[in-house]
Every structure is written in C-alpha cells, then in structure tokens.
Amino acid sequence: MTHDRSKTRRPTIYDVAKQAGVSPSLVSLVLQNPVRVSEKRREAVQAAISELGYRPSRAATALASTRTKSVGLVIDDYRNLWFVDLLRGMESVLTKDGYHVLLADSRPGENRISDAVDGLLAMHIDGLVIAAEPSESMLSGAGVPTVVAGWRSGLPAGADLITNDDDAGGAMAADHLLGLGHTRIGHLSGSGGAAAHRRDGFTGRLRGEGIDVLVVGESGGTSEEDGYGSAGWLLDHHPETTAIFAANDTMALGALGAIRERGLAVPSQISVVGYDNSTLAKSRYLELTSVDNRSDVVGADAAATLLERMGNGASAGARKLIEPVLVIRGTTAPPAANPGQ
Template sequence: MITYSLIRGVEMATIKDVAKRSGVSVATVSRVLNNTAPVNYKTKETIMKAIEELNYKPNIIAQGMRTKKSKTIGITIPDYINPFYYELFKYIEDAAKKEGYHVIVSSTGEDINEDINCIDDLINRNIDGLIICTYRGDKETIKYLLELSKKIPIIFMDNLQLDKPVNSVYTDGYKGMKEITKHLISLGHKNIGFVKSIAKYKVANDRFYGYKDALIEAGIEFRDELVYEGNYHIQSGYEAAKYFFTDKKLNPSAIVSSTDLMAIGAMNYIKTIGLRIPEDVAIAGFDDIYMSRLISPPLTTYRQPIEEIAKEAINLFINKVNHPNAKNRTIVLNGEMVIRRSTDILRNEIERI
C-alpha cells in the first residue's frame, strides 16, 4: 500500500518550525518532546512556548500515547517515479508482510529541507519504525533521526559512516563502480566520462570514488572535466551526454553512469547525434532496473541485490523490535556486474541477461 505523505493542502506547523522559532536544533526539540536527554530549563520553556504559539501537534511517540503496536513501518524515498525505488519498496513491502507488518511510504523529493517534515509526518501516522532509503548528509536530519532511534527502530539503506553505529544495509557502491569502470578499461577505453548523482548523497560519492580510483590504478589520468553532476533522472543523463559531445576536447569513448536512468538518458542523446552504441560509444550504468534489459541495446550495469537489501532491512527492524537493546549492525552487500550489449563490441556475442 502506498500512502502519499503530507497533507499539503493544509498548512500545519512542523518540528522544524518549532526549532526555528525557538532558535535551537530539531534534535533539541525532539529531546524535549521525547524526554530522551536533559535540556536546560530555560531552553525547554522556550520550546514549549513555541509549540503553543505555533499550535504544533507533537507526534504520538512524543506524547507518550502509544498503547499498542500499529504493525506499520514508514519508508522514506527520494522519488516516487524512480523505478529503482519502486522495486525496492515492493520488496520491502513483501518482506514486511511476511512478518505481519504493512508499510507506508513518503517521498522526500529533491528539497533537502523536506526531509525532517517528511519523517515527522510518518511519525504522526503512529508507525512502529522507519526505513530511510537515502540519506543526503544533512546534519540536522541525522541528529533528529538519532534521537528518534532511541524510541523506535530506524534502519538506514546507506553508508553513513557516523561516529555512532546505526542499523544499516546497503550495496558496496564503491566496489561496484570500480568493477564497472575496470570492465570498460579492459575493453581498451581510456577516455571515460562519468555521470555522477547528486553530490550530497553519500552513495553518489562512493560510486564516484570507485570510478576515480579505477582510473588511477590503471594509470589513466583522472580529469575533472569528464565528470558531470546530474541527479537521478533520465533528462540529466541526456544533458550529460550533450555536455560530453558538444565539447570536442572531451569526446569520451565510453560513459559510465552512477544510475541506470541517467545511462538511459545518455544513450538517448548519443543516438540523436548519429553515434552507435557500443561501436562508437560504450555505455554502462548502475542498479539494473527492469528498463535496462529492455532498451536497445540492453544496458551493461552493476546489479544491486534489491530483494536481499529489502529482506535484510526488515530482519534488522524485527531484531530491533524484539531486542531493543541489541547492538546496531551494518550489513554491506555485494552486487554483480551484468555485461550486456551496450559495452560489447562483438555483434555476434550472445547477450548475457
């Protein structure tokens, strides 16, 4: 079941509004509401006054009104229409059902300022825990989540690298992108363009350094101008390829993208200018979304073990529910490279899908 988050037609005060009015962080407001740590009396008084002035409705957890489990897990994703997150959500939903839970999902969108509001809305739906599919590196958000994790289980699907251990599961993006880049190098490519995801995502930087280190280890010069920062969408991949081939000094013989969607966008542009894939330009992506098998030519990519990620996330959640004091765990999974026609220079080679 997908529940679209946030009642946008009605302007409601959020925990960020309270923090701003009080002149403190969201985490401090959370500490007051949840009583998870001591807060200076004067600060607490200021926060309570702001809550009253804004008519903020603290979430059910903070009010201490929870008398029974809702058997509901909240999930945050950055984008409803991204096929990768849709597939991931469906696997999470299936795994949760087997444990007697249902899920609701909310999209944070591309505005980093919406992260806390999105999470707060899910909390107000009386969820038993949270699964955060992508962390954007916002310090205020992570402080808020760490406070909430003292009350409910929170599972991260990202490599956070925090001082405090958290429950997390993710694919080794560094290793995967390094493997894909080495594959292109093995085919003789040296001038390889890279389409990077949004820099504020930790996962985007992991993949970028996998690409960069693969070049350096192969004795190939890393060039900043061969890196284009896009987002997760097809259009940004199209714009990336346009950038690479408009400047004659760049003209890469191969492009590797940190997502399949952007790789597909790059392929679309390359076709419009009359270049052939892979004979003129090889293309590779990352994720192995369903579309990557259907496009022409099929896309070489690094397959994330989406189903396994979802199952491990639910296992971490259930373990935290049953054993609240258990140590937090980080699970790093390996994917696999899938070589398809988009990087294969031999026309008669059997496609491996």
C-alpha cells in the same frame, strides 16, 4: 422504499462475535493472538469472519495494542525505479510478520526529507527505513528504530546501515570497460553518498591503471535530465570519449538520449554502463549493461534488521555490505568496433 443497511454496511467485530456466538473481546484475541484461544472457538470465529467478509481495521488494532504493525520507507525520487526492488525485498520479510509498508517520497528540496519523515512518524510507525539523504534535523535520530538503506552523506544517530558495496560496484564497471579496451572514459556522477562511493570505486580503479577519467556533474542531481545534460557536455567537449559510466540507470537513460541526438551509435561508437540494474536496464528495448546493486537483498536485510530492533530491542549500529554483480548486456563493446577511430 426500504433499505436493508445490514447488507450494505461493513461488518464489525460485533457482527463476527454474534455470528460465532462469542464475545467481541474473544474475537479481538483471535485476531491478535490466536494461539491463546481454544481450537473450537478459534475455528468458529474464523468461520464467521470468512462468511461475513470481515476485514479488521488497522486503526482499531493499533488502538488495542502498542504497535501499528507499520514501517515507514522514505525514498528520494519516485522517478528513479531502483526503489522498486528495495520495496519488494522489504515486503518479502515484513509481510510474514503482519507488517505493512508506508511509502513517502522526498525529492530534493528544502525540508522535503524532514516533512516526509514527520508525516510517517505522525502515523505512529513502529520503525523507519531511510533510502534518501537525511536532513540535518534527522541526524539526531527519528525516535523509532531506524535503518538506512544505501550509502548516505550522513547517518542518523542510532541508525543501522545496510548498503550495497558501491565502491566495489564502481570498480566492477571500470574493470569491464578496461577489459574491453576502453581508455577514453567519462563518468556521469552526482551529489549524495551512493554516487560518491560509486565514483570513488570507478575513478580509483582507472587511475590505478594510469587512466585519467573525466567526471561530470559531481555536485548535481542524478535524474534522467541530469544524465542527459552531463552526457551532452561530455560529448561536445570531449568527442574522443568511447565509453560512459553513469551513476545510475536513470542517468544512463538520459545519456542515451544525448548520444542519439549526436548521431552516435551504441555500442559500436560509444559504450554505456549504468548502475542499479533497475527495470530500465532489464527492458528488452534498452538492454543496458548495469551493475546490480541487489536492492531486493538490501531491502530484505534492512527489514530483518528492523524487525530484530523492534522485536527484542537489539542494539543499534549494524553495518552490512551487500556484494554487487555486473550484468553485461547490449550497450557495451570494444572500442575497436568504432569505425571512426
């Protein structure tokens, strides 16, 4: 039995060159810098590529140039869907310049962030976006242009910072609940820079109005399970609570579970506000009131800043705050709607 290997193997740059009647080096030039090739030859190469179904090898392209056209993104937890809009915003900018994003998860744990970054650096990325708490070893710098997306407890040396104004966002959540008439309010918080800024903005605004807010979980995590546990403790020890502000939408989801287990109704008996305006908040089932941290804008600005750093060696140290927006949905209402008060 004979087998025509030419019909099954992946076409190479040499096949394209033969089909177009040019040299392999000219095909490579068309792929890397087409404006340097005459229109006639460029069209011949592009026609051959289309006819053969040729797909350039990123590895081969990287070997032929000083760049891999790849950017690393480190997030802190796949389960927290805030990063979806961040990634979408980054790609809306980077793909126009032929870059692709390599994603690494660094859920909290010893050396997880260092391992994630080391793995990306081993792939010779051209730049790095950090959307997680940097490790001690990272604070000295990653060795490539780096942008930090979102407030963090520390900032690596030479890194730019693009973040949502979480202090203002926390204040927006407080103003919303105050405007509805709530005065017995709890806050589900956690460790990390973003949670700290949201907490400061929220509690600062309430205390400025003479209201003492109950903060739970300040040194803990910010997962759904953390939200569930913190909300359960709050409701069991302070049943008079009429509103809860969670540090993110994932924690708010856990809080909703704890509220339901205790036979309470949202929002008629207790209001809930999240943060991030993630896909969870937007779902028609939850209809969660949430502060939109505009992750897509943060991602797009982080990518643009990184391109500038990689392209012309722009100096580091940029700081940019993105203004948040409160999105009111069905999980908040005045406390007067509570028949038990």
